Amino acid sequence: MALLNGTSFTLSTEWSQSETVRGARLHYAQQWTLIQNYSKETDIDIQPPSPCSLLHGELLSSYSPSGDLKAVVRETSGQGAGHQFLEVWSSGGLKKLLHLTALDKHGRVYEDAQFGCLAWSACESRVLYVAEGKRSIAESSASASSPSAGEPTDKSVYWEDWGEGLTSKSVPVLCVADVAKGTVTVLQGVPSHVSPGQGLWAHDGECVFFVGWWHEPFRLGLRFSSLSSSQTSNLSVSSPRLSPDGRYLVYLEGQVFGPHSQCLSLQQYDLETRKISVLVDxxxxxxxDEFAGLYEALPPRCWASDSQRVVFSSARRNWRVYSVNIQNWSKLFHLSLNPSAENFGSWKLLTIQNDLMVVHCSHLNEAPRLVIQYCGHSYTALVIQVTPIQSSGHSGYAYTTLWSFRLSPYNTGHSGYPYTELTEAYLCSFPGGPHSQFFAEWNVTTAVLVKLGFAVLMVNYRGSTGFGQDSILSLAGNIGSQDVKDVQRAVLTALADQTAEKLLTLDPDKVVVMGGSHGGFLACHLIGQYPDFYKACAVRNPVINAATLLGTSDIVDWRYSCVGLQYSYDQLPTPEALTTMLQKSPITYAPQIKAPVLLMLGGKDRRVSPHQGLELYRCLKSRGSPVRLLWFAEDGHSLARVDTQADCFLNVVLWFQQHLHLH
Structure with a gap:
């Protein structure tokens, strides 16, 4: 976050690092002082950074508009563990402390990116955040007889939550802390059928904007999903961002249901005229090589200081920074980079304040760096003046051979979509979900695998984000066929494209495959459909049987959409639907599998039940096929615990080395 103070800026950053000895993820802070030249505002002098300082228990933090105050939501550990506090810090030290747990106005504060926020009012006297509502007075949509206000709650009553990654988040409420008075108020007036989140203050400090998710008739998994904030319009919105002058609100909008990551439009709401217009369709x-659409959340701060331009990142192959003018939105500008900075393939905007952008940049063979960029006041494209701030220091061990190639995909014979879209892949080596995307950016898993001697092929098959909405929609109904053939074609192309200039020595008899979730679905399809081609397989929480997954996943809507069927809340399984799901699942190819399979399953996975992996495990065991299962009882779908990640990586490498007979 860049903070203006006269002609000097304080850049405060927060980082995380996995620490494997204790199996913990450490969070720490670092600051830089940036001094702007009077005569040339793009000339920034960077002072040496402060030493890194460990952050203890910080769940959320936010600077006030002036930068003079910092709000922190902190949770204690050890004695009194689980107590939450709201702290307000100034240059003179701790200014205010509110014991949120003792005040007992609400439950735990939401720290996730889906609902959570910590927003200062313009007058810097109040802070807005989201917390779990007190269930003794909240309505339960899962109970036929919801408790009335003041009535006790039956502990055995089932309370719905918002699914994978949002466990225990059920009834969010908007809360306001008055810094001067030391009080907390739960805002009233939110409709009972709506769960609020992503709140921010209007410029007058009296009104609040928020995104509301319908939770009737029941909650579906919300994380990584495209769910409605308005059932009547069948549209989903997110990322509301208010302009510095308080007049304009921009937000992202997309369709409900269908693919959970879709191409989104950027909408603008004029608070004076009350008119909505489309900035980016x-x-x-x-x-x-043209702009391919918006697919990701907007940065928390994305407005230029003149309140006329919105700046954001979007990816097609690489992340790029774009600017759109709200008065002349027919033209979108790609902010060109200084030629000396073109080594970095991906540029992702983190924040912008007073026209100073903070950008994360990296490449597949360049470790991440933090840079500042001045975007100026021009409405036309400009060359960014790049000033490096920080490097992770690992660039020296990056691999040196890297290229991307684009393939004309197989025509799978399905009508309605012209198969002119291209599949793209990255192959990385040393010399000598379904709707997501591999970017040309640093990936530590890829880097270490390459360091160990593997060549890694990452495929953006049709259906990946970054190639337009038609490409995304083409995968619905074609899973298990279109995506599988695209990946296999990419592998064959990589093996055939070994020219003397590239100095690659790829062995077609030592090809292995790995993936997670839908990537695990793909990997299991590949070893089943091409049983003599792949020599080993490692999968994390894979989808094995879409028919048996239907009743156990928190996103039942996607189980219909992915096989080309429409979904509604009152949907009941039919024999035809279950047959379609089964036919498109890798379990049907299990008898053909020859490759040894390593399964890594999270016992608390609510997105893809671990029983999916167990189903394949038992099938392979019954046929005497080599299989090993790792069970992580406390992990969810992402297997994100530090010790779990280390365990999985080491086991994958050893599994591949063992079955490729490598030493």
Missing amino acids: VVNRPKK
Whole structure:
């Protein structure tokens, strides 16, 4: 976050690092002082950074508009563990402390990116955040007889939550802490059928904007999903961002249901005229090398200081920074980079304040760096003046051979979509979900695998984000076929494209495959459909049987959409639907599998039940096929615990080395 103070800026950053000895993820802070030149505002002098300082128990933090105050939501550990506090810090030290747990106005504060917020009012006297409502007075949509206000709650009553990654988050409420008075108020007036989140203050400090998710008739898994904030319009919105002058609100909008990551439009709401206009529309089929659409959340701060331009990142192959003018939105500008900075393939905007952008940049063979960029006041494209701030220091061990190639995919014979879209892949080596995307950016898993001697192929098959909405929609109904053939074609192309100039020595008899979730679905399809081609397989929480997954996943809507069927809340399984799901699942190819399979399953996975992996495990065991299962009882779908990640990586490497007979 860049903070203006006269002609000097304080850049405060927060970082995380995995520490494997204790199996913990450490969070620490570092600050830089940036001094702007009077005569040339793009000339920034960077002072040496402060030493890193460990952050203890910080769940959320936010600077006030002036930068003079910092709000922190902190949770204690040890004695009194689980107590939450709201702290307000100034340059003179701790200014205010509110014991949120003792005040007992609400439950735990939400720290997730889906609902959570910590927003200062313009007058810097109040802080807005989201917390779990007190269930003794909240309505339960899962109970036929919801408790009335003041009535006790039956502990055995089932309370719905918002699914994978949002466990225990059920009834969010908007809360306001008055810093001067030391009080907390739960805002009233939110409709009972709506769960609020992503709140921010209007410029007058009296009104609040928020995104509301319908939770009737029941909650579906919300994380990584495209769910409605308005059932009547069948649209989903997110990332509301208010302009510095308080007049304009921009936000992202997309369709409900269907693919859970879709191409989104950027909408603008004029608070004076109360008119909505489209700043950036959905891109159905991008032209070569042109803007391919918006797919990710907007940065928390994305407005230029003149309140006329919105700046954001979007990816097609690489992350790029774009700017759109709200008065002349027919033209979108790609902010060109200084030629000396083109080594970095991906540029992802983290924040912008007073026209100073903070950007994370990296490449597949360049470790991440933090840079500042001055975006100026021009409404036309400009060359960014790049000033490096920080490097992770690992660039020296990056691999040196890297290229991307684009393939004309197989025509799978399905009508309604012209198969002119291209599959893209990255192959990385030393010399000598379904709707997501591999970017040309640093990936530590890829880097270490390459360091160990593997060549890693990452495939953006049709259905990946970054190639337009038509490409995404083409995968619905074609899973298990289109995506599988695209990946296999990419592998064959990589093996055939070994020219003397590239100095690659890829062995077609030592090809292995790994993936997670839908990537695990793909990996198991590949070893089943091409049983003599792949020599080993490692999968994390894979989808094995879509028919048996239907009743156990927190996103039952996607189980219909992915096989090309429409979903509604009152949907009941039919024999035809279950047959379609089964036919498109890798379990049908299990008898053909020859490759040894390593399964890594999270016992608390609510997205893809661990019983999916167990189903394949038992099938392979009954046929005497080599299989090993790792069970992580306390992990969810992402297997994100530090010790779990280390365990999984080491076991994958050893599994591949063992079955490729490598030493």
